[in-house]
Amino acid sequence: MSTSVATTRRPVTDPLGPRHRTGHGPQCAPYLNAVADDVHDVYDELCATLFSGFPRRDQRMKAAQYLQGLLNAQGRKSIRNIAAHVGGAAAEQSLHHFISSSTWDWRPMRSALAGFMEQVSCPQAWVVRSMPIPKAGQHSVGVDRRFDPERGQVFRGQQAFGVWFAAEELSVPVNWRLFLPDPWVKDRTRRDRAEVPEEAHEETQEECAVAAALDTARWQGVTRKPVVLDIRGGAGRAALGRLAAAELPVVARIGPGCRLTIADRALPGFGAGPLPAQHILESLKGLRRPVSWVDAAAGTRTSRTSLATAVRVVLPTPAGERVRPMTLLGEWDDPQQPPARLWISDVPGATVGSLLRLTKLTRRVARDFTEVGEGAGLRDFVGRSFRGWHRHITLASAAHAATVLATDWDSVYGSRTAG
Numbered sequence: 350m351s352t353s354v355a356t357t358r359r360p361v362t363d364p365l366g367p368r369h370r371t372g373h374g375p376q377c378a379p380y381l382n383a384v385a386d387d388v389h390d391v392y393d394e395l396c397a398t399l400f401s402g403f404p405r406r407d408q409r410m411k412a413a414q415y416l417q418g419l420l421n422a423q424g425r426k427s428i429r430n431i432a433a434h435v436g437g438a439a440a441e442q443s444l445h446h447f448i449s450s451s452t453w454d455w456r457p458m459r460s461a462l463a464g465f466m467e468q469v470s471c472p473q474a475w476v477v478r479s480m481p482i483p484k485a486g487q488h489s490v491g492v493d494r495r496f497d498p499e500r501g502q503v504f505r506g507q508q509a510f511g512v513w514f515a516a517e518e519l520s521v522p523v524n525w526r527l528f529l530p531d532p533w534v535k536d537r538t539r540r541d542r543a544e545v546p547e548e549a550h551e552e553t554q555e556e557c558a559v560a561a562a563l564d565t566a567r568w569q570g571v572t573r574k575p576v577v578l579d580i581r582g583g584a585g586r587a588a589l590g591r592l593a594a595a596e597l598p599v600v601a602r603i604g605p606g607c608r609l610t611i612a613d614r615a616l617p618g619f620g621a622g623p624l625p626a627q628h629i630l631e632s633l634k635g636l637r638r639p640v641s642w643v644d645a646a647a648g649t650r651t652s653r654t655s656l657a658t659a660v661r662v663v664l665p666t667p668a669g670e671r672v673r674p675m676t677l678l679g680e681w682d683d684p685q686q687p688p689a690r691l692w693i694s695d696v697p698g699a700t701v702g703s704l705l706r707l708t709k710l711t712r713r714v715a716r717d718f719t720e721v722g723e724g725a726g727l728r729d730f731v732g733r734s735f736r737g738w739h740r741h742i743t744l745a746s747a748a749h750a751a752t753v754l755a756t757d758w759d760s761v762y763g764s765r766t767a768g
Contacts, residue, residue: 391751392420398465399747402457411447412744414440419726419748426726426745449737458743460568462750463514463523467572469754470521472514474600474707475565476714477558477578478522482507482728490543490735493530509742510558511727512565513717515577515710517643517650520717521750522727525742526561527735528554545735555584559591566597575600575696575707586664589693593673598696600678600707605691609662609677616660623665630679630688633660637681640702645713656681659701662693678704717753725749 396416400409418431428448432441466472481497483506491507511522533539534551552560562576579602580588592599605627611618617632618624637656644651662677675695679688694704718727725748730741 391754426729427731448740449732455739455743466514473516474575474577476513476515480509489733510561513714519753520714522746524565528557555588559588600694612661640705642706642709646716721752722749
């Protein structure tokens with residue numbers, strides 16, 4: 350799958366061309382009305398859906414131009430490169446103002462994108478994924494020195510958390526939260542220069558990730574799905590508590606030392622008090638069984654099998670607090686080694702297989718981010734302002750959606766209409 354739409358599709362043109370949208374059909378029923386393997390038609394549908402909230406025609410035109418540039422401009426999706434593709438120097442000044450200095454609110458556009466994706470793809474989960482954004486300078490909002498666990502190295506840059514609506518066939522980011530380290534929260538000069546809003550406050554990375562999911566859950570008309578996220582960095586109990594209070598089911602990756610209490614009287618270890626999660630799973634590895642799952646990261650619908658088991662547990666709580674029943678899931682790559690991945694979940698009625706397949710949606714998101722999201726400009730904003738970053742990444746998310754829908758529509762449509 351190419352990261353540049355222009356290399357494989359005809360360029361998107363006529364940002365204010367005719368619209369075909371006729372309204373939403375039944376839940377999860379595709380309603381793109383033109384040929385779905387053409388990014389131009391998906392672009393038309395997205396423009397009609399996402400930009401209808403703008404009160405002025407010139408705003409709708411600038412938004413459509415920016416989306417057009419994200420889909421077609423070569424190289425980094427900076428405002429300069431986008432403007433060069435859609436209109437030159439005059440367009441650059443106009444688009445710079447539209448993204449960095451205008452007053453439009455990006456949140457209704459994100460909510461509309463979420464509703465659009467619910468209609469066309471029926472997401473199975475909301476995957477919350479960290480996105481490091483390396484930066485050469487130090488003036489862009491949120492830039493700091495930080496450690497990237499995926500690369501195992503320290504870098505200078507920003508960090509954001511995206512909420513991806515994910516299914517086996519495709520995934521699209523619909524909401525974002527930019528992590529602001531202490532120097533950006535506490536330094537009034539920095540805040541003012543980057544136009545950081547007053548409501549932005551100090552938080553941990555885990556709190557930032559959870560806040561992104563909670564914000565998404567507040568949107569009207571969005572169907573809540575299990576939230577898949579990684580809480581190995583710490584503050585896991587607080588993160589799980591906030592999601593539970595909002596009645597959002599969760600599938601959270603945990604570390605091997607996370608202490609849990611076995612809740613099944615029939616299992617060894619019941620009554621022993623809190624035990625490390627890895628110790629619990631190792632003592633029960635005789636209960637492992639093979640579970641099949643689709644590996645979206647392989648580029649095709651490749652079927653794989655893992656050894657996995659699940660056990661009922663509870664989180665240790667202070668006296669007087671309500672006990673929360675959970676499921677501890679373990680997955681083995683090598684049956685002779687400890688479990689490679691550990692997860693905890695409160696998804697009601699979930700089986701070992703259904704939980705494991707939800708965790709594999711993180712692989713779908715990782716693949717789509719690498720092969721599509723980066724080319725759509727998710728990490729390419731070169732301005733300094735908080736609001737400019739949010740407007741750019743909202744439109745880049747729409748460009749990502751247009752690309753994956755145009756590229757993968759046959760598999761999405763087929764899976765929704767088979768039978």
